Structures are given as C-alpha cells and as structure tokens.
Amino acid sequence: ETLVLYTSQPAQDAQMTVDAFEKANPGTKVEWVRDGTTKLITKLRAEMAAGVVKPDVLLIADSVTLEQLKKEGLLAAYQSEESKEYDPALFDKDGYYYGTKLITTGIAHHANAKEKPASWNDLLKPAYKNQVAMPSPLYSGAALIHLSTLTANPDFSWGFYESLKENGASALKGNGSVLTAVASGTSPYGVLADYMAIREKAKGAPIEFVFPTEGVSLVTEPVAIMKDSKQPELARKFVDFVLSEPGQQLVLEQGYLPARNGMKTPAGFPERSQIKLLPFDAAKALENSEIDKEGFSKLFN
Amino acid sequence: MGLLFIVFLVNVLPSLRLLGEALADIVAGEKSSFWKVLRSSATWQATWHSLYTSVLATLLALVLGAGLAFFIALTNIRGKSFWVFMFMLPMMIPPQVTALSWLQLMGPGSALLQLLGIAPGLGSPQPLYSAWGIVLLMGIQHAPLVFLSVRTNLLVLPKELVEAARLSGASQLRIMLDMIFPLCKNGILAGAAIAFVSALGNFGIPAMLGIPASYYVLPTLIYQKMADFGPLMLNEVSSLSVIVGAIAMSGVWVQHRFQSRMALVGMPGKPLAFDLGKARIGCEMALGLIITLILVLPILALGASSLVPAIGVSLGYDNISFSAYAHMLARQGATWRAFENSMLLSLSAAFILACLVLPLAYVTVRRPRRLYAFVLMLLDVPYALPGVVLAIACILLFAKPLPVLQISLYGSLGIILFAYLSRFLTVSFKPVHASMLQLDGALEEAAQLCGASMVRRWRDIVFPLLAPAAFAGFLLVFLIAVNELTVSALLWSAGNETLGVLVFNLEDGGETVLASAISVLIIMMIALLMLALGIVGRNLPKGVIPWRN
Amino acid sequence: MAQLVLDRIGKSFGTTQVVNAFSLEVPTGSFVALLGPSGCGKTTLLRMLAGFEQVDEGTIQVNGRQLAGNNLHVPPEQRNMSMVFQSYALWPHMNVMDNVGYALKLKGVKGEDYWQQVMQALETVNLSHLAERAPQDLSGGQRQRVALARCLVSHPDVVLLDEPLANLDQHLRASMEETFREFHRRTGATFVYVTHDQAEAMALADRIAVMNHGKLEQWDTPEQLYQYPQNTWVARFIGQGSILHVHRNTDNRLLSGPEVMQLLSSSLGSTRQAILVRPEHVRVVENGLEIQVLSRVFKGERYKYTARLSDGQELDFFHPERLELECKVCVQVQQAWVLMD
Amino acid sequence: MAQLVLDRIGKSFGTTQVVNAFSLEVPTGSFVALLGPSGCGKTTLLRMLAGFEQVDEGTIQVNGRQLAGNNLHVPPEQRNMSMVFQSYALWPHMNVMDNVGYALKLKGVKGEDYWQQVMQALETVNLSHLAERAPQDLSGGQRQRVALARCLVSHPDVVLLDEPLANLDQHLRASMEETFREFHRRTGATFVYVTHDQAEAMALADRIAVMNHGKLEQWDTPEQLYQYPQNTWVARFIGQGSILHVHRNTDNRLLSGPEVMQLLSSSLGSTRQAILVRPEHVRVVENGLEIQVLSRVFKGERYKYTARLSDGQELDFFHPERLELECKVCVQVQQAWVLMD
Ligand SMILES: Nc1ncnc2c1ncn2[C@@H]1O[C@H](COP(=O)(O)OP(=O)(O)OP(=O)(O)O)[C@@H](O)[C@H]1O
Ligand SMILES: Nc1ncnc2c1ncn2[C@@H]1O[C@H](COP(=O)(O)OP(=O)(O)OP(=O)(O)O)[C@@H](O)[C@H]1O
C-alpha cells in the first residue's frame, strides 16, 4: 500500500517522519514530494487542472492555504482521536486539518548588532533605519500569516507596516533569505521563524532570536487529507501518527515546538507557557488575504 | 515533415497548452483572468522592469561574452585554451550562488573588504539590491552563452576578409567595427537572443536581488501569483506567461530580422592574431581579474560556506569543518542518485537535442519557408518562460497517461527529460543555425555530384562542418541542464531528484552549508569531466571542443 | 544519336532574366565549350544542368531521359554528372586525398583499389606529394588541381567544368588540357566546359556555344566560329580583330584581299557595311594602305599594334618587329568577312 | 632612386621552404610581374610584402624604410599597400559600393566626393549598374572586378595583385589591362603583379621576376626574358618553344638561321648543347628540313603544330593553314638561342 504525501518540511525532517511512519505501519510505503508550499500548491493545481490528483495527504506550512482548499471542497474531514490533546485553536473544528507544530515568527538579530530589539515596535526606531529584513508575504505563507495577524490586531494594524516601510525595512523572498541576510550581517535585524535562528545558533552562527514582548504570530504546519485520496484509511493513520505522542516526539527531535499539549520544548526555546501568541483566525485571514497582499505590495512596491 | 512534428510536439505543444490555460476562462469577458492580468498595473510595471533588465543584461552579456570571444580568438594572448575553459565554467554555477557570493563579497561580512578596511557597516544599504544589481549578475551569468556562440562563428572566418581590410588601412579598432562585428553578426545575434531570452526567464537573480528592493520582474511576479492559492491561480500565471512568451518572440523576431544568410566563401584561416604588443600582459591580467570576479570569487565563497560550521560564521583555521562533506558521504545514496539522474538527464537532453537541431537548422536554412520562420520564433518561448511555468505546462500535458500508449510520463524521469528538451531546444539550436547560415552551399553541391545521397552528404559534409557548433550547443545544454532547478523542482518525484533539486531543498531547509558543499562537489566533478573530454577529444576535428585549440 | 538536349531553357533571379530561351543539342561524347563574357549566365546554365537550380522554363534531357522541366526535377545526385566549381568547393575538413576519393568511397571502392585510383587522379594533376595536406594549406592553383582530380576520379556521364584552369600557369594549363583530351577520349563522357579563355575553348572543344546575356549567339565548330562569325557581337567577341565600316558594294560575305583594299581606299558611301579584319590578315608591306601606329603591346613572339587608318578607323595587326609609336607604315589586308546584323 | 627592396627573403611553412633567399630591387613606380608555376611561392611572397606573413629571414624595405626583417614587422595597415586577393575576399556583409568605398571611408572621404570616386572606380570595371548588389549575387568575374575596383580606389604606394584577371574573359581582360596601365601611369604607384599568364605579364610589366620553387630564376625585361632566357627551365617556362639538342660547335649564343639549319641537319656529336627554337621562327617552306606533323591545335588565327624531326626530336611551329596529321612538310628555322645550364 502506498501513500502519497506532499510536504513542505525540510527534506531531512520529511524523511524522518516518513521512516518513522513506515516503521510503525509495516507493509506501507510512503511516496513523498517535498517542496515549498507555494510550489506544492502550484503542482497540485496543475494536476487538478489536468484532472489527476496525486497526493493523499498534505503536510504544509500554513493553515490559510488549507482553509482555501477546504472552502473549495478539496479536503476530507476526519475527526482524529488525538485531537483531544490539542488546543482547539490549533486544528479545524470540522476536522479538515490539524496543526502539528508551532512555528512562531519573531525577531532575529546578528550577534554583533548594536541594538538588542525586544519588541516589534523597536523595529520602528531610528536606530533600525534600513537595517531590518523580513520575508515577503507575497512569497511566503508564514509571512502572510504574520501580516494577517499583525494587521488584524488593533495594536499594530497597517500603521505598523507603514512605519516599517518608512524606516526602510526590506522584504526578502522567504525565511531562508532573511536567515542568510541576518547571519551574514547584510541586514543585522530580521523578522524570522524561530527554529531557523535557534537551530543555526546551535551550530555556531552569530545569530540571536528574540520572542517580542507583544507576542508572536504562529503557523502550525497542519496536516490534511485530500478528498480524492485513494488510500483514505492509510491517510487517516498517517494523520493519527503525526498527532500521536511518538509523532510529536519526532517534531521535538527535529528542533520544533510540538503542537501537542504536555510535550517538552527543544533546546534553545523558552517554556511553552512563556511564549505569548498573538490571536489569529484562519478563515478571516483567508477572507482578507487578497486585501492584505494588495496592501502589502502597494506599500512595498 | 516528421522533424517538424517532433519540434511541434516537444516545443510548441507546451506553449499552446499554456495559451489554452490563459484563455480558458476568456468567455468570462471582463472578469476573465486574462483581462484581469492585462488590466493590472503591476503587470505592466513588471513587464517594463523585465524588458529593462533583460535588455541591459543582454547588452552586458554581449559586451562581456563577445568581447572575450574576440579577445581570446583574435589576439596573440597566451593560454587560450585555459581562458576558454575558465570562461565556460561560470554557467555551471547556479545564479543564486553567484548572487549570494557577490552579496557576501560586497556586504558587511566580506572578508575581502574587511581586509581592505572598506567593509560597509552592518546593515548599510546593499548596492546590489537594485535593477543594476540584477543587470550586472544576469549579464555575467549569460555572458558564456554569447561567448560560445560568437567564438564558433569567429573560427570559420576566412582570414583574407580581414587582411583585405587591414590593407585598406583599417586600424584594429575599425576592423573590429567594420569587419569582425558584421561578419559575426549571426553569431552575435544568436548569442544575444539566447542571453535575452535567458534573462527574461531568469528567476533566481531577480528574486534574490529584486525582491528586497521591491523591484518585480515578470518571473517574480508570476511566482508571486502562484503564492495566491486560489483556483484562478493557474489561469493568471498562464496569462502572465503569455506576455513573457510574446516578449521572447518579439526578441527572436528581431534576431531573425537582422540575421542574414552570408555564405563565407574561402578557406577558414588560422585564427587571426592581432598583436597586442606591450598591452598583452595587461590584457592578460585584466582577463584574470574578470575570471576572478565571475568565477573564482563565487567558487571561493561557495567553498568557504561549505567549510564553516554554520552560516554567518566567518571561516578561520580554528573553526574549519568538513562535517558537511562527511554528512554528504554518509548519505551518499540520495546525493549519488541525484548525480546520476542529473547526468543522465542533461547528457541525454543535450544529445537528443543535438541530433534534432542539426536537421532542423539545415532544413530551415536550405529550404526557407514562411512557416519555418514562425516555428523558429516559437522555439524560444519555452526557454523564456520561468521554469515553473514550463513545468506547469508539462504537468497539464502529461499528468494523465499518454492517450494511446497508456504510459504515464508523470512521476518518471521522462517528464523531466521532455521538459528539458522543450526548454533547451533553442539553446542548442542557435549556434548551429548561425553556423549553418554561413556554410558555403557549393561544398554540399560538390558532394551531391559525387552521388552522395542526402544522408551521406549529411554524414560526410554537413555534419563535420557543423560539428563545432553542434558541440557548442551540446555543451551549453549540458552545463545549464546539469544544475537545472526551476523546471525539475515541480516535476521531480521520489527517486527522481536532480542535483538542482537536491541543492535547492537543502538550501530551502536552511541547510546552506550542506548545499554549498554539494555545489562545490558538482562544480569539481563537471570541471573534471570537461578536462577529461578535452583529453579524449584529441581525435575530434579541430574546433569541436572549445577549450582545445 | 543519344545526346544532351536543352530545349528553350529559361531562368530568372528575381526580375533579371539570366538565361533566356537557350536551346542546344550536344551529341553524346562530344566536348563542348560555353564561351561568353563575364556575367552572361554560364555558371547558371551549368548549375541548371547539374540540377542545383530549377529551370524556370524549358526542359533538359540526357539520352532521352528527361532531367528537368515541366515540374520534373531529377536531383543532382541521380544525374551522374560531375563538376569543377569556380570556387573549387573543397571540403575543408578532409585532406586532399579524402577530397579526391570521396566519390569512390560512396561507390564502395576500397583498399588497394581505392588508393590506386586516387593516387592516379592526383598524379594526373601533379599533386601526389600533397595527398595528406589540408586544402587550407594549398596554393590557389593547387586547390584548383585538387578540384580537378576530384571531378575526374569518378566516371560521370557528363562532366561540367566551370573555368577549371583559370588559376593555372600556361604549362600546367597545357598539360591539363592534354589531360582533358585524353580523359575525354578514354571515357567517352560528354564534357561541357565553361571558360572565358577562347584559346582554351578553341583548342579543346569540338563545338563552341557562344553566349551573351543569357542567349545563345552562335553554336559552331571553332573554325567556323572564328572565320565566319554570325554577327558583329560574335565577331567582336571571338578572336581579336578590327571591325571596319566600308561602302557596301557586293553580296559576297568573304572578301578577297584586293576587294578589301579597294573598299578601304574608296570613300564611305551612303550604304555601309561592317567588315571584320583579323590581325593576322594584315601584313606590313612596302606599298599599300598607309596607317599610323597608335599603340604597341609586347606578346613574346611578336608585337600587337593598333593603328589608325586615314579615315580615322582603327586597325589591329601583328608584327614581329618593334615599330615606333606614331610612325607610319604600309599594310596590305589579305581577306575580310562581311558582317550582317 | 627610392625603391622596394627584398633582401634574401626566406619563408618556411613547417619544414617546407616556400620562399628561399629571394632578392629583388624594384624601382619606385615600376610595374613588375611575378611569374612562376603553381605553388612556387608567389602568393606567399606577396603576403610577406603586404605584411600578413612574417619573414623568416632577410629584410623588406620600401623607400629606405624597413618594413620587415630583423624582428621588425610593420603591420599591414601601416604599409599603405593594397591588394587583390586570389579569392577576392569581398566582404559579404557590404554591397558592392560599400566594398569598394571602404578604404575611402576610412580616410574620411564623404558625401559627393566619396560617391564620385566609388562610381568612377566601378565604371572602370564596368560595374556601376551593380553598385547595390550583394557580392553573393555576383558571377565569378563580377566578383573579381569588384575586388579590382576596391584595390584601385585608394591611392596606395604599392599595389599587389594576385592573379587579378584569372576569371575574366579576353575582352574584359584586355580592357582591365588597359585600366592597369592607365592607373599605373596616373598614380605612379609600384605594381607587383602575380600571374600565371605570361602574355599578361609580358604585355603589362616593365620587368618580370620568374620564380621557381621559391627561388628567383631570372629578373629581366619581358623582351630579354623571351629572347634570352638564362637557363633551360626559364626557356621552357617562358613562351612556347622547342628545346632541341644539337652538336656543340660555337660559343655564340644567338644562332642565325643558316647556323641552326646546319646544326639540325648534321648529326649529334659527343659534346651537345641545348638550343631553344621559338615556334614563330619556324617557317613552312618549299625546301628545307623535312618534318612529320604529329598534332594540331586550333588557335583561331592559326594552328599550332607539333612535328617530329628526322632524329626523333620534336619541334613546335605555327601555320595559318590546316595540315593533315602524319603529313610531311619542309620548314626553315630562322634563329635559335643557345641555352647554358
Ligand atoms: N599554410 C601552409 N602550410 C604548408 N604549406 C603551405 C601553406 N600555405 C602554402 N603552402 C605551400 O607553399 C607553396 C607556395 O604557396 P603559394 O600559395 O605561395 O603558391 P603560388 O605560387 O601562389 O601558387 P598558385 O599560382 O597556385 O596560387 C605551395 O606549395 C603550398 O602548398
Ligand atoms: N543569386 C543571384 N541573384 C541575382 N542575380 C544573380 C544571382 N546569381 C547570379 N546572378 C546574376 O546572374 C548573371 C549570370 O551569372 P553567372 O554566374 O551565371 O555568370 P557567368 O557567366 O558564370 O559569369 P563569370 O564568367 O563572371 O563567372 C550575372 O549577371 C549575375 O550577377
């Protein structure tokens, strides 16, 4: 029996997940394709246009994308037993998708940077003029969620982005570019996903990660089952596996915050309870995504 | 006719499929995605940016590529083979790497600038994040395309033509302007057309340098559209691609417009040797500097970032680490498989194309028809499209098993090969076509009278005379394809990963160090391969292997 | 007798008519020269024979088999002809030997046989010592000789030669002419020989076709052509000679010496005619027509002079001795040919 | 007088010595022909003069200024020479007019002036009607004429011509020869003219250098060369003529008719010598040396015959009438030149 998985996890992590699943379910085989979320969805769209749908399970970066697919009726609902152990904010209440880990977006800075930013609003100070890099929501799903989270938040709203722009912040392509820019000192400060900075720092890179005082935005790397899956049974098993305790243990080993309650945190991260999350609503974010992107591209073009 | 059919299949079909997708909802009138795209001001701004950067980058590539070709082929500079070899290599280095190494070179972390004491402070504005940066890097990246094309052309110039001009009293400069340029017009145009089309479709460099400066070109805009997960995404992406295709076609139209058949009667002379006199050593140093900038520095940067424990750490004696290489050897399975796949794909694509392109060039030159002229313009479209878009077209075409044969290309290496054939057809076609335009027809006629059938004539006369150009095309395709990323990114599947995909996936996952290590290995392997070819190629006709004189 | 027949062949490039209703019947095995001024269409005609150019009008037949015309076009490789190109068209990627032997290779000739035939062809053109050279490293004449050897090595029905000796010196030329004659005799092939050199044409050909502006002007044996040119243009073109205008008084075409002398000394009447006086028919004598020497060209064995008659017309003649310019001498004309146009 | 001086020039390609200790002094403004068999090194010599090939040994000077030799090499563009190439070397990307006018453009000639000079050059070669054509669309002879016009339009000190008339018909050739003479007179430039055609060389040149295997064989005026060749090779090469072996009996070099006739009828002694008999010095007479006709070639105005003497040697001669092969005739030889080798 073969299950087809489309995932945006880094290749090594994906391989780990798949190996563990295959081990837990002898006789099954997982064919997986790894790519950026954008490309995966593009591939999926092209397949759909050609009348063929390959994947059974999606495990991709953000919930907004899945919300869109759900709206189009492309996903299958499944009420997993494991969901009991999860914060209801982390999965779709109809069971269309489940968050598997917590990837927050905070502030990274070069180890030698003059300033030590502590809050989002620090980035608007004159000392940071022309020094801040961030991933562009036009390319990165996580960045879009970050944008939606902030703009929907009355404490920030669009004014925050306008000020950022005024302060000369630049939008790079994705989180990878921001990491490189910060670590190499091209831009000493950056808006970045937590695990990237923390993992690099562990390897010795001159980079620090800060969870800003106002809170962080969050992507959950959700898993979902395609409606046209030819292996629905196996697909459900996969979802259960990812959400199960051993599955979450893997997440931990890979260096991410697991989504499941009661798990430990990986080295370099603060306690789960100390991370303050900014509120987020996937459905609303989807509704606003056009306006958000438009607003952003107007601002930064 | 069969030939045209193959070309149609490989080349035109994907473009048509995209056009179909773009116009799929045209019945929706005002609301259709095609109109929507056309009405959007972002589209036109990106179009303008695309044109601007591509044209300028083409000019730069022309100056660099043609300049070096002239320099190396026409002067009495020493070590010609070496220079040719060195100048072929930059094509191997993925644009992102070049971009990155330049960014690092000119950024605050630059070891070189720090050494000189002129390193900019942390976070100071990066001059490369601009249209000019894009132009600069694309120009350098595509210069070898022009270089090979022009060089091939230069080698067949009858020396009397230049000598006659010298006797007329033309200075070396005038000879360049009045003789060499016009006589190499076809090669220059062909090179320029490839460079232009490459620049038009280039995603890596504008993404790296343009996005931070909020400078969007069509490929980055297309990518942006793809991040728009809605159901209309494909139509909009296709519509934008239609614009790219249209620009590419008009570029190629310009090329065909100014290209002319110009049979060079007379024996090709020994490469002309302008005497540089005392300037020679200076010129050699300048060449060395250029090579350093476009080749050595990026490779050093790559090497450096493959040896550090983590990105951003500056390399020193104490922290040098071979862990990336060790890691790679440990999981050699995937690396080796990717290497095999890429080799297989690029070599077979290059080979099949060489076989396809020779008769195509022949037919279009010897029996010109209007239809051919049109087909020739279409040839460039798949190369001009951003790779992702071409990949979409291929998925659209092949996601279902082939109608009659019931074989599914999708999910196999086959579909990647198909996409490569489609994409690189023009790359291998251009040099051959340019050479064909200058082949004296009497040579073939003489064979015809000896009773040589079409096939024999081909084998004995046309093929050997076009071989250098065909090999140049082969090499170009091979070099570009072996690292190819954007097309294979959407088309690969487990077990079918290519080198480009491997590197990209590592990079995307933040594993820059590993990615650099693999890149270094790739470059080393290819360089070794090319050297080996040079040795094996001792028996090939003169001029076939560019770096053997 | 079976033959090569051109029937009202026409060819235009764009709007210029290059060959115009050209008809010719060439008996099999004959040696024909095509003579005409530069740009008159000789090469074009040859290329139509070889099949490189489509004929626009008319037909070409060889031995009753139609080769071209009426929408038929037998490709060159099936015509069994061979050709020496004006530009030689040597293959730069093959050495001399391979160039010459290519046709043999195509026919499957191999080994000792191949080698012998090639070497023999190279020997006839005196090039066996250069068999391994690349064509780029040969002198102009040597290239031409390679082209010749290449043409002769196969055994074609029809051999087309486009100025094959233009770059050779007189001796090589004479010996190549001999080679042609010999080869022609041996093979019985039909030779069509394009040249601008009349001496060559006359020395070699059984018959000569004189062409002008794409049209056939005269088709005759060399002797006939020289002695009895059909019109003024041919008279001017073939051989040297002066065309003089004299009073018309007879319907004879060939005028005897006394007749010419009488015409030249009498004044021009209302009815005129043109006569052709060949320089060899003019003798310097003690008493005769007085003329004044205008120019002198050294020709080795003799000088060629142009002189002015008393009425201002110019007359060419040969004389073994050196005469000073402007001096006056007396000449006698021994015969002349009346031109009708 | 200032002049072009070649001093012991040598040149090898690989191991073959192509030009060998070649010395020549050419007075300024003279018209020199370089005559020699195919492959003897004429083109190579010309290319060294122009500066396209480095000389291996020796020096070249013009008007006392050294151009080549002793590690000096003035590049072609600074030599103020011009050249017609054997392969024409027309620039395919320029039309006829631009080809011709290029040198003028380089000199900054513009507008009306430019146009006039170019058109004039084209008119001298009869090509003004083709000014707009591309060289590819010209016939062989037309291309050659364009090359000529191109060479003549600038005003070079030295004009180098490599078989410039090889592809032209006799009339065009004659008129081009006239053009050269005229041009030479007008400009006073030094002309070095390579040709394989002796008639041309003799008609045009003040002096002729005869070359063989890269060596200078004789350097003389045309008349001298023709009448008094220095050795057997030159005698054979220049003009037509028979070389006969006769008994040596005198130290005279120029033999009178009776002397020759006597030598020819007496038997060959132990000491032999070679004599050169030009065909024009052989007359068919009633009584004389009996010979048998072997071959006949039609030459227009006359026939050229080869005949066998009673002792088996062969003799060439001209005769206006047609003689049958194998028939016997009597001839008289009017003079001969003794060859010393
Ligand atoms: N690049 C070369 N390598 C070797 N030999 C060469 C090269 N170029 C010319 N030769 C030889 O040098 C000799 C002289 O050549 P050159 O072209 O000067 O002859 P030429 O007198 O002009 O003859 P032609 O009348 O046939 O043009 C020839 O025997 C030729 O084969
Ligand atoms: N491709 C072409 N387009 C237009 N005109 C052409 C073309 N080729 C030849 N011509 C013209 O056709 C005429 C005949 O050319 P052709 O080559 O047959 O002459 P030719 O008799 O061989 O002359 P030559 O003795 O000079 O070689 C010439 O006036 C030439 O300019």
Ligand SMILES: [Mg+2]
């Ligand atoms: Mg011709």
Ligand SMILES: [Mg+2]
């Ligand atoms: Mg020569």
